[in-house]
Amino acid sequence: MADDYSRSDDQRIWQRGGLDIENLPDPFATIPPPDAPTPPAPPKRRRWLRWGITAFGALLLVTLLWLVITAPLGRALEPLDDPAMLLVSAEGRPIARRGAIKDRPVEIADLDPLTPSAFIAIEDRRFRTHWGIDPRAIGRALVANARAGGVRQGGSTLTQQLAKTSFLSSDRSMKRKAQEVIIAFWLEGWLTKDEILSRYLSSVYFGDGVYGLRAASRHYFNREPERLNLAQSAMLAGMVQAPSRLAPTRNLALAQKRSRLVLQAMADTGVISQSRAESTRSARPSGTVSTVPTGTYFADWVAPQAAQAFDADYGQIKVPTTLDADLQRIAVRAVANASINGAQAALVAMRPDGRVVAMVGGTNYGKSPFNRATQARRQPGSAFKLFVYLAALRAGYGPDSLIDDGPITVDGWSPGNSDKVHRGKITLREAFSRSSNTATVRLAEQVGRQNVIRAARDLGIDSPLTDRPSLALGTSGVSLIELTAAYAAIAGGRYPVEPHGLPPQAEADQAGLSAFFARGGRLDDRRDRAPMMELLWAAANEGTGRRAALWLPTFGKTGTTQNNRDALFVGFAGNLVVGVWVGRDDNESLGKISGGTAPAQIWRRFMSSAIAIDGRQGPPLPDGFRVPNRQRQSEKRQSPVPSEWSEGGEAVRQILDFVEKLIEEN
Secondary structure, three states: OOEEEEEOOOOEEEEEOOEEHHHOOOOOOOOOOOOOOOOOOOOHHHHHHHHHHHHHHHHHHHHHHHHHHOOOOOHHHOOOOOEEEEEEOOOOOEEEEEOEEEOOOOOHHHOOOHHHHHHHHHHOOOOOOOOOOOHHHHHHHHHHHHHHOOOOOOOOOHHHHHHHHHHOOOOOOHHHHHHHHHHHHHHHHHOOHHHHHHHHHHHOEOOOOEEOHHHHHHHHHOOOHHHOOHHHHHHHHHHOOOHHHHOOOOOHHHHHHHHHHHHHHHHHOOOOOHHHHHHOOOOOOOOOOOOOOOOOHHHHHHHHHHHHHOOOOOEEEEEEOOOOHHHHHHHHHHHHOOOOOOOEEEEEEEOOOOEEEEEEOOOOOOOOOOOOOOOOOEOOHHHHHHHHHHHHHHOOOOOOOEEEOOOOOEOOEOOOOOOOOOOOEEEHHHHHHOOOHHHHHHHHHHHOHHHHHHHHHHOOOOOOOOOOHHHHHOOOOEOHHHHHHHHHHHHHOEEOOOOEOOOHHHHHHHHHHHHOOOOOEEOOHHHHHHHHHHHHHHHHHOOOOHHHOOOOOOEEEEEEOHHHOEEEEEEEEOOEEEEEEEEOOOOOOOOOOOOOOHHHHHHHHHHHHHHHHHOOOOOOOOOOOOOOOOOHHHHHOOOOOOOOOOHHHHHHHHHHHHHHHHHHHO
C-alpha cells in the first residue's frame, strides 16, 4: 500500500493505510503467538537472595568504615577500665585487694623468641601465613567436635581471639562470630603480625585476675616477661585455653600436664627439638601467693568511692584509706566475743569529721557479706530521740524544762513506757536518760513532727522518714552508719557529717564542685550542743546506757525497738564516735537483749581498748558545758542500813556500797 502524505497548516504526518505511522506496530519486534503464555516473574527466593547479598555487602562496608574511623587500634594495649586496687589502712597495711591486674604491654622484639613461639604453636600454628581466619583449623575443629559430640576444639586464630577480647562480648552467637571475622580481617590489614601478637599477649587473660603476659609472669613466676625460660613460657601459653582451670596456683598438676602438650607442639612445628621438649622440666610457680583478702565489709563499702577517685592505670593502684588496722582488729574481736545468742551484730567507728576507722557489718563476712552497718535499714528505736530533743532545744526548751510523762493518745495510738511506769512532770534530762516514750511523743507533738524531721535531715539522715506519731520512737528505718554520723555531728559541732573511707584529698578530688554547694552548718554551742551533750551524758552515765560508761566523759543513747527486734547503742568518747547494732536478719525478737545490754557492752568493750591505744582527744567541749560528777546520784542515795546500827552493821553498809559501785561500773 502506498504511503500517503498529508499536510496541514502546522504539521506534516506520515500515514500508511490510513493510520498514522506512530501507531503502526514495530516491524522488528517478535510477535508472540496468540496462545503463548505470559513469561513468569523472577522467583521470590532468588530476589530475596539478591537483596540479602546486597545487604550483607553494605553491612560489611559500613562495619569496615566504622572500624577504620572509630575503633582504636591500641585498645588491647590500654589499661582496664576498672583497675586493680590494693586498699591499705591509714598506717599503710594492706587490708584488701580488689579488681583485675593488667600491666604494661610487651614488645615482641624484647621477648625471648621461644615465648611467642609457644603461644603460636599451641593456639595458632599458621598464624604467620593466614589472613585472620584459618579454614583448615576451622574444618579440623568441626570434625573433632562432631566426633566428640560436643565442643572440644576451637578454630579461632590469635587474630580472632584479639578481636573478641578487645572489641566484642564473649557471647556465643552467629552475629558475634561474624563480627569477629570482619574485625580479624581488618586487624590483619592494618597491623603487622608482630603488632597483632604483641596486642594479644598484652591483653589475654591468664587466670587469678591477671591480664597480659607481664602481669602473669610477675604473678606466677615473680619475673619480667623478657626473662621467662622455656618451661615458664610453655606453662603460660597452655593456660590461655582455660585460665581459671589451668592456673598453677589452683591446679599445678593439670597446668604442668598442659605445658607438656605445649612443648610437644613446639617440637612438632620445629621450634625446638624433640629431645629438648622431652628433657625440659615442668615449671612451678614461684610468685608469692597473696594472703590479702579480696573482700571485707569495709572494702566492699569503700571500693566504689575509690574507683571514682582514681583513674585507670597499669598494674595495681595503691589506695590509702581511713581505716585504722588496730581499731579494726579490736572491733572484730568485740563483735566476735559478744553474747548475742546467734544474732547478728554490726559496729561502725568514725572520727567526728566522718572518717571511718573501723567497720564490722556482721559476725562472719565469709558466711554473709551483707553489710548491716551500711546496707541494712533497721528501726533505731529510742536512739532516734536525739532528733526529737534537738528540735525541742531549737524551740527554746532546756534540759531542766518540764514535760509530762503521763499517758498520751495521738490519732488513736497510745505509746507506753518500757518499765510501765509514768512519773508525771519530769525534766527533759530525766525523760531522755530514762528513755521515756510517752514524754518523748508528747514533746515531738509540741515542737512539731516536721521540726523533728528537719533536725534529722540537718544531721544527715537521708533515709525516708514517715510523718506519724510513732516517728519520735524511731519506727522509720535508717542505716547504722548514717545514725552514727548524726551523733558525730553533735560530737564535732558541725552538720551534716558525711561518712567517708578515703583520706580528705581523695575525697576532695572525687567531690569536685559538689562539695562547694553541699548543705551544712554549725550547731549553736549554748542553745543546741551543750544541752544536747548534757542529755547524752545523763543517758550514758545515769540512764539506760550506763553499762557503756567509761572512765572518761561518755555520751550516748540506747535504742530498743518493739518486741526487742533491734537493739542499739550510739555514742562518743575521746575522738571516736561509735554505733553498735544487734538484731536478727529474719527480724525475730532478741529476747531479753535491749540497747542497754549487749550493744552497750560491745560498745564499752571496743572503746575501752580503742581509747587506750588511740589516745586522741576529741573536739573541744562546747562553751557552757561541764562534765557532771558521775557519783553525784549515788552519793545522794540513802543507804538501806540504819545509821544507828552497830559497827558490825557498818561492815554490811560497806558491802552494799561496794556492790552498788560494781553495778554502776558494769
